[in-house]
Amino acid sequence: MIPEGGLICFACWVHTRRTIQQQGIIAAPAVMNMNACVWCRRSLAQTRSHSIPEGPERTIITQTIYPREIPPGGLVCYACWVAARRNVEHATRVEDNRQGPSNLHQDSMCAWCRMSLHRRRTHVASGPVRDEVAARIYPNELPEHALLCSNCWTRAHENIEMEQEVVQFDIQPPSASITLDGFTHTTQTSTHCFVPACNNVERNRVPEYLRRIILKSEKIFVTENARVCNEHKCLYNWEFLDQHQFSNTFTKNEIESMLKLSIQDNEINQLDFNNMSSIDEGLFKFWTGITKDNFINILNVISPALTCKNQKIALGIYLVKARTGDSHERIASLFHLTKSSITRLLRVAKEALLRIKTCILEKNERGLIDLLIRGFNPNIEGGWPIRLAARHGLYSIVKLLIQYGANPHLISEAGKTLEELAKGYKLQNILHSSRIQSNINDLSSFSSPGSTGQNIAV
Numbered sequence: 001m002i003p004e005g006g007l008i009c010f011a012c013w014v015h016t017r018r019t020i021q022q023q024g025i026i027a028a029p030a031v032m033n034m035n036a037c038v039w040c041r042r043s044l045a046q047t048r049s050h051s052i053p054e055g056p057e058r059t060i061i062t063q064t065i066y067p068r069e070i071p072p073g074g075l076v077c078y079a080c081w082v083a084a085r086r087n088v089e090h091a092t093r094v095e096d097n098r099q100g101p102s103n104l105h106q107d108s109m110c111a112w113c114r115m116s117l118h119r120r121r122t123h124v125a126s127g128p129v130r131d132e133v134a135a136r137i138y139p140n141e142l143p144e145h146a147l148l149c150s151n152c153w154t155r156a157h158e159n160i161e162m163e164q165e166v167v168q169f170d171i172q173p174p175s176a177s178i179t180l181d182g183f184t185h186t187t188q189t190s191t192h193c194f195v196p197a198c199n200n201v202e203r204n205r206v207p208e209y210l211r212r213i214i215l216k217s218e219k220i221f222v223t224e225n226a227r228v229c230n231e232h233k234c235l236y237n238w239e240f241l242d243q244h245q246f247s248n249t250f251t252k253n254e255i256e257s258m259l260k261l262s263i264q265d266n267e268i269n270q271l272d273f274n275n276m277s278s279i280d281e282g283l284f285k286f287w288t289g290i291t292k293d294n295f296i297n298i299l300n301v302i303s304p305a306l307t308c309k310n311q312k313i314a315l316g317i318y319l320v321k322a323r324t325g326d327s328h329e330r331i332a333s334l335f336h337l338t339k340s341s342i343t344r345l346l347r348v349a350k351e352a353l354l355r356i357k358t359c360i361l362e363k364n365e366r367g368l369i370d371l372l373i374r375g376f377n378p379n380i381e382g383g384w385p386i387r388l389a390a391r392h393g394l395y396s397i398v399k400l401l402i403q404y405g406a407n408p409h410l411i412s413e414a415g416k417t418l419e420e421l422a423k424g425y426k427l428q429n430i431l432h433s434s435r436i437q438s439n440i441n442d443l444s445s446f447s448s449p450g451s452t453g454q455n456i457a458v
Contacts, residue, residue, distance in 0.1 A: 010138050014062055017069065038070055039080040043189065050081040056091075057084040063135060067163060095140070111146035112136060112156075123153040132156045177249050184246035185221040185254055193229040194222055196244045200229035207233070209283045212261055214238050220246060221258045234285055236324060271334050273316035287334075288319040295319070304376035305352035308345065317342060318349035360389050360397055368400060378406035382413065390418050 008016075035044050038052065039061055052058050052074055061084050062070060076084070094114045108117055111125060112133050125133050125146040133156055134142045148156070186194040193200055204227060211222040218238050250258070272278055276292055284292055299315055308314050313335065320331055328342045335342070356376070359368040372378065378385055378401045386406045389397040402408055408418045 010063070010135055011059065014066075014069075037077040037080055038068075038074040039065060039076050039083075042077060043191070044075060044077060046191070048078040049075040050078055052076060056088040057081070060084045060087045060091075063138065066135065091140075110149040110152055111142055112148055112152040115149060117147060117149060121150040122147045123150065124148075125153075125156075128160050129153065129156045132160055177251050178255070179249050181248065183219050183221060183250070183258070184248045185250060185258075186223055186226050186246060188223050188225060190225045190227050192227065193232060194226040195228070195232050195241075198229060198232065200231055202229040202231075203227035204230065204233055207280070207282050208261070209280065210286070213286075214241070215258065215261060218242065221250075221254065221261070223254065224257060233282065234289075236286065236289075271316065271320075273312040274310070276312070287323065288316065289323040290319065302349075302352045302356070304371045304374040305355040306348060307352070308348045310345070314345040314349040314352075317345050318353075321346060356385065357388070360385060360394065361392065363394055363397060365396060365400055368397065369404075372401075372404045378404055379410065383407055383410040384412075386410075387412055387418060 036042060037044060037049075052061060052070055058070070061076065061080070064084075109115065110117060110122075123129075125142065125148050129148070130142065130146070133146070133148065133152070136156075190203065192198065192203065194206065206222050206226050206228045210228070210233070214220050214222055218241050220238075220241055271287060276284070276295075281292065284295075288295065290298075295315070299311060302315070303311055306314060317331060317335060320326070320334065324330075328339045328346075332339050332342045337345075355367065356371060358364070359371065383406060386398055386401045386408060387410075389401065398406075398408075411417055
C-alpha cells in the first residue's frame with residue numbers, strides 16, 4: 001500500500017504514465033505532427049531522421065521534452081539524435097568522475113554541466129530552477145546547496161518558460177479550418193523556395209505585388225512567411241503552378257491574410273513611368289523585364305526618334321507588351337489609358353526603335369538629318385551608325401554622319417577600324433581625308449599664335 005505523501009522517481013513516473021496510456025485508462029495527449037522532430041519540432045521533410053529505440057538516449061529525450069511525451073513511432077532529426085548521444089556520453093563521463101577522486105571538488109563545479117566555477121558567475125539552485133535541474137541530472141542527486149553556472153541557470157529558466165507555453169498550447173482547442181474549392185495556398189515554410197521541386201538556395205521574401213498577382217491570376221495564396229529564389233522572383237507567367245498540388249484547407253488566420261492582400265489600396269495596375277521612383281524596382285523589372293537604368297539608356301538612344309510627348313510611357317508600353325503579350329485592353333487598364341492611345345503609343349515606340357537603322361539602310365538623308373538636328377548622338381554605343389553605313393558602302397550617309405560629328409576613328413568591339421569595314425573607293429577616300437583633317441586639327445591645337453610650320457614640324 002502506498003503511504004500518504006509517498007514519492008516516486010521521475011523515471012518510474014514516466015514508465016507508469018506510458019503503461020496507463022497503453023492500457024487505455026487515460027486519454028493520450030493530442031497527436032503530434034509525425035513529420036516533425038519530437039525534440040526540436042522542426043520539419044523532417046528535407047532532413048535526415050532517426051527512430052527512438054529504448055535506451056539511455058530515449059530517456060534523455062523523454063526528460064528533455066517533459067511534460068510532453070514521445071508518441072508511438074515518433075522520430076527525431078539527426079542533429080537532436082547526436083545531441084542525445086552526446087548527453088549520454090557526457091553523463092557517463094560525469095558519473096565516472098564523481099566516483100573517482102575528483103568527487104572532493106564537486107562543490108566547485110556546476111551541478112548541471114559539471115564545469116568548473118572558478119572565476120565564473122554562480123547561482124544557487126532553488127525553487128523551480130532546482131526542480132528543473134534535478135529532473136535534468138536524474139538519476140544523479142542534486143546536493144542541498146548546489147551551485148549553477150550562469151549559462152545553466154539561464155537555460156533552466158528558459159526551459160521552465162517553454163514548458164509553461166507547451167502546457168498552455170496543449171490546453172487550447174485546435175484552430176478551426178475550412179476547405180475552399182476554388183483556392184489553394186503554399187506551404188507554411190521559409191526554408192526553401194515556395195515553388196515545388198525548386199532546388200535554388202536563395203530565400204528572398206516574396207514581394208507583396210507578386211503575392212497579389214499570383215492570387216489574382218492563379219487563385220493560389222502565397223503565405224506571408226514564404227520565400228522565393230532569384231529565378232522565380234522575376235518570373236511573369238505562373239501557369240505552371242497548376243501542375244502542382246497545393247492544400248485547399250485554410251485556417252482562420254490564412255483566410256484573413258488572404259482577404260487583406262486582395263483588398264489593399266495599392267493596386268497592381270498602377271504603373272506611372274513619368275514618376276519611375278514611385279515604382280518598386282522588383283515590380284518594374286517584373287513588368288518590363290529590365291532595370292530602371294537599362295530603361296533610361298534605351299530611352300536616351302531613341303528619344304530623338306520618338307514623335308510623342310510622353311516618351312517614357314510610350315517606351316514602357318512597348319516593353320510591357322513585348323514581355324507579357326497581354327491584350328491592348330489589359331495594358332490600357334495598367335496605364336489608365338484608352339485602347340486607342342495604347343495602339344498609337346505602341347506604333348510610335350516601334351517606329352522609333354526601327355527609324356534610326358531604317359534611315360541609314362534606306363539612305364534616307366532627310367530623315368537622318370531630322371534625327372541629328374533633334375539631338376541624336378552619332379557616336380552612341382561606340383559609333384555603330386557610321387560603321388553600319390560603311391559596312392553597306394553608303395558613301396553619302398557616312399559623309400553626312402561625319403559632318404554632324406561622327407568620329408570615324410572609333411574601333412568596333414571586334415577590333416575592326418572603320419577603314420577595314422568600308423566598301424568602295426569613295427569611302428576609303430573620305431575616311432582618309434577625314435583622318436588627315438583630324439591630324440591637322442591635332443597639330444594646330446599644339447601650336448601657339450606665334451609659331452610657324454617649321455616649329456610645328458620640329
